[in-house]
Amino acid sequence: MTCNTTSEKLIDFVYGELPAAEAAAMESHLAECDSCRREWEDLAHNVELLDRSAEAPAIRTAVEPASVLAAARRCEISRAKRWRLVTLFATAATILVAIATAAVRRVEVHATHVVIRWSASPSAEDLTDDATVKQLREELARTQTLLAEHRRRLDDIDRLGSLIVAELKEDDLRLARSAAKLHLRIDAVQRQNDERWQAVGRGFHDWYLAQVTGPIDQQTNLSIPATAGDLP
Amino acid sequence: VHPTDHELMRLTAEGDSEAFGVLVRRWENRVARVLAPLVLRREDVEDLRQEVFVRVLTASARYRPSGEFSTWLYRIVLNLARDHARRRKQPTQLLEDDLRGSRENPPPQEVLQRELTAAVAESLAALPIELRELLVLKHFAELSFTEMSQVLRTPASTIKSRMAVAHRRLRSELAARGVRDAEVEK
Numbered sequence: 001m002t003c004n005t006t007s008e009k010l011i012d013f014v015y016g017e018l019p020a021a022e023a024a025a026m027e028s029h030l031a032e033c034d035s036c037r038r039e040w041e042d043l044a045h046n047v048e049l050l051d052r053s054a055e056a057p058a059i060r061t062a063v064e065p066a067s068v069l070a071a072a073r074r075c076e077i078s079r080a081k082r083w084r085l086v087t088l089f090a091t092a093a094t095i096l097v098a099i100a101t102a103a104v105r106r107v108e109v110h111a112t113h114v115v116i117r118w119s120a121s122p123s124a125e126d127l128t129d130d131a132t133v134k135q136l137r138e139e140l141a142r143t144q145t146l147l148a149e150h151r152r153r154l155d156d157i158d159r160l161g162s163l164i165v166a167e168l169k170e171d172d173l174r175l176a177r178s179a180a181k182l183h184l185r186i187d188a189v190q191r192q193n194d195e196r197w198q199a200v201g202r203g204f205h206d207w208y209l210a211q212v213t214g215p216i217d218q219q220t221n222l223s224i225p226a227t228a229g230d231l232p
Numbered sequence: 233v234h235p236t237d238h239e240l241m242r243l244t245a246e247g248d249s250e251a252f253g254v255l256v257r258r259w260e261n262r263v264a265r266v267l268a269p270l271v272l273r274r275e276d277v278e279d280l281r282q283e284v285f286v287r288v289l290t291a292s293a294r295y296r297p298s299g300e301f302s303t304w305l306y307r308i309v310l311n312l313a314r315d316h317a318r319r320r321k322q323p324t325q326l327l328e329d330d331l332r333g334s335r336e337n338p339p340p341q342e343v344l345q346r347e348l349t350a351a352v353a354e355s356l357a358a359l360p361i362e363l364r365e366l367l368v369l370k371h372f373a374e375l376s377f378t379e380m381s382q383v384l385r386t387p388a389s390t391i392k393s394r395m396a397v398a399h400r401r402l403r404s405e406l407a408a409r410g411v412r413d414a415e416v417e418k
Contacts, residue, residue: 007396008389015370017377046399049406050371052345053352054265061278063260063285065253071282072289 003033010036014043237301245292252292256285263309266373269356270313270365280312287312303382306373310365310383317361348411355405363398366391 005026012018013026030037235243235254243251263284267277287308295304356364369375369383381388 008392011392011395015377042403043399046402046406047371049348049352049411050367053349054371063256063282065249065256068256068282068285068289069249069252071286075286075290
């Protein structure tokens with residue numbers, strides 16, 4: 001008769017994980033089968049040795065929760081920095097594309113991105129109607145508030161930009177290179193906008209330069225062709 | 233009343249550092265016990281044990297109490313030990329002190345036990361980490377095959393057949409260090 005006892009069965013048996021009936025059958029088998037008995041003896045020997053050495057205490061010093069907290073905080077900060085970089089560059093890209101176009105109509109701020117919708121600048125005809133001018137001014141005021149908020153984020157980009165160069169490793173430099181592709185030249189578009197918006201009584205160009213381009217110009221010289229239409 | 237590991241994790245995620253302290257005290261020895269035969273050097277064990285708890289803390293907000301906390305924790309331990317083994321190109325030379333203890337003039341029986349423990353540790357250390365971690369999870373973490381299968385995300389049947397291979401390899405490493413059956417007799 002050939003023995004078809006598997007190694008897995010013996011492993012189960014030696015660790016006491018075989019159901020009672022099967023364990024009893026295995027015991028009888030071991031009494032008869034020399035090769036299985038030898039393997040079982042070897043296993044039992046190893047198990048005994050391992051259990052005995054596992055009893056030895058490993059380390060007597062204690063983990064200091066405060067130092068774990070400090071180390072975890074460092075991890076979180078570096079991860080947050082990295083994530084913020086990605087978010088900020090995405091935000092900056094969206095704002096810059098939008099601003100390079102004619103007239104901003106509405107800015108929606110989301111957690112990780114900004115949606116900016118725009119239309120054609122007001123026509124001369126629009127500007128003769130008081131109600132339209134009032135509405136346009138209100139829209140501009142709202143846009144200014146929202147973009148001012150993003151001005152703060154753009155300032156962060158400045159700080160993080162220098163951080164990239166100073167601190168980040170190879171992988172992050174790739175991110176920095178992608179960011180450099182966002183270099184935008186907006187002067188021509190803005191001059192055109194300025195002329196149109198001045199009719200509404202507000203120097204959109206000056207305001208825009210003050211609000212947005214300052215930090216960007218210091219850091220980058222982005223160049224994206226201005227296009228008209230709706231941003232998604 | 234002792235809070236469960238899941239409760240402690242929830243409190244930790246909410247920023248309760250005391251709860252985290254309780255969790256650390258509860259698990260630090262078990263973590264060290266499993267790490268010791270996997271990373272071998274005492275200083276590495278201490279560093280990695282700290283790293284395990286850093287991971288626990290930073291992952292606490294994402295932690296979902298779907299399975300046993302221990303399964304999740306030992307998975308972190310194994311991942312760190314594997315990374316450590318990968319980083320260390322050279323096989324680790326065990327420090328004499330780490331294996332045999334540094335106490336002077338211990339009683340003869342303790343010497344024998346230490347020698348045996350050292351031989352087992354050296355034999356374990358000679359095994360590739362994939363085989364070693366099976367024996368460690370079974371004997372140092374005292375997990376069942378079902379639990380091991382959850383930690384390793386591998387079917388229990390596969391684990392058992394690999395376990396048989398691990399035992400055979402261990403057996404020959406032990407024999408190479410002159411450990412025979414007689415030494416186990418009490």
